[in-house]
Amino acid sequence: MSVNAVPAFREAHKRLIVALDFPCAHEADRFLSRWRGREKPFVKVGMQLFYSAGPSWVAGLTEAGYSVFLDLKLHDIPHTVAGAVGSLASLGVDLITLHAAGGSRMMEAAREAAEVKSGEKRPGLLAVTQMTSTDGRMLNDELGIPGSVRDSVLNLAHLARRAGMDGVVCSGGEAGWIKEEIGRELLTVTPGIRLEGQVKDDQKRVMTPEAAVNGGSDLLVVGRPIIRSQDPVAVWMDIAERIQMSGRDSDGKEA
Numbered sequence: 357m358s359v360n361a362v363p364a365f366r367e368a369h370k371r372l373i374v375a376l377d378f379p380c381a382h383e384a385d386r387f388l389s390r391w392r393g394r395e396k397p398f399v400k401v402g403m404q405l406f407y408s409a410g411p412s413w414v415a416g417l418t419e420a421g422y423s424v425f426l427d428l429k430l431h432d433i434p435h436t437v438a439g440a441v442g443s444l445a446s447l448g449v450d451l452i453t454l455h456a457a458g459g460s461r462m463m464e465a466a467r468e469a470a471e472v473k474s475g476e477k478r479p480g481l482l483a484v485t486q487m488t489s490t491d492g493r494m495l496n497d498e499l500g501i502p503g504s505v506r507d508s509v510l511n512l513a514h515l516a517r518r519a520g521m522d523g524v525v526c527s528g529g530e531a532g533w534i535k536e537e538i539g540r541e542l543l544t545v546t547p548g549i550r551l552e553g554q555v556k557d558d559q560k561r562v563m564t565p566e567a568a569v570n571g572g573s574d575l576l577v578v579g580r581p582i583i584r585s586q587d588p589v590a591v592w593m594d595i596a597e598r599i600q601m602s603g604r605d606s607d608g609k610e611a
């Protein structure tokens with residue numbers, strides 16, 4: 357997979373990534389069994405599940421035919437991150453995250469490691485810009501970064517692009533700016549998705565699926581609105597339909 361990956365995700369249910377934020381493999385397996393007999397959902401495995409279920413469980417998911425976004429948000433010295441990407445690349449996952457704030461040398465080292473380990477079908481690398489739980493106050497007052505959240509996200513996205521990343525994680529509020537200022541081919545992946553009237557939980561920069569897709573997000577990441585619902589498959593289908601009905605396809609053309 358590479359910067360040309362977007363067309364592979366054109367179908368609405370492939371643009372919707374379900375965050376499997378469960379404490380253990382047993383709960384994640386039970387949740388996924390609801391999809392039996394249907395198209396498999398595109399899933400995200402984050403730190404909580406990865407640290408308890410382990411790499412072999414993730415490899416089992418990819419072998420079973422799931423598209424997997426492995427979200428471990430790597431951030432360390434270039435040598436260490438390259439080693440981690442090398443280990444993860446062998447799991448057959450589609451996407452891996454690292455923090456753009458780790459800098460260009462760290463991202464370049466990750467890219468080289470992914471290529472060496474996986475050859476042609478390497479995982480796509482996504483740089484996390486400013487997390488969707490960050491707002492302007494936190495950015496300026498706690499982290500000491502001046503300017504707006506959008507400026508910081510654009511700055512990190514530029515860095516990510518120059519370092520050879522395939523895409524970025526950003527809120528729906530910045531995806532359109534990234535597409536315009538940096539390039540349409542940079543994949544924009546957006547968490548912080550909520551349906552109208554839903555609680556934000558710990559998220560700050562949230563959007564509805566329709567607003568995010570119309571704004572320029574290629575892929576949407578949805579956790580609690582799906583995994584905590586009474587009928588996760590129905591909510592998954594509803595959001596996929598909202599993506600389908602939105603006016604923009606994942607190449608940026610009007611649908």
Ligand SMILES: O=C(O)c1cc(=O)[nH]c(=O)n1[C@@H]1O[C@H](COP(=O)(O)O)[C@@H](O)[C@H]1O
Nearest residue numbers: 375402427487488525547548577578579580
């Ligand atoms: O990299 C991510 O996936 C991510 C980046 C970010 O800025 N914000 C963010 O919420 N996420 C992840 O997206 C998911 C959002 O979950 P919900 O808020 O429950 O929909 C979680 O698994 C987060 O770890």
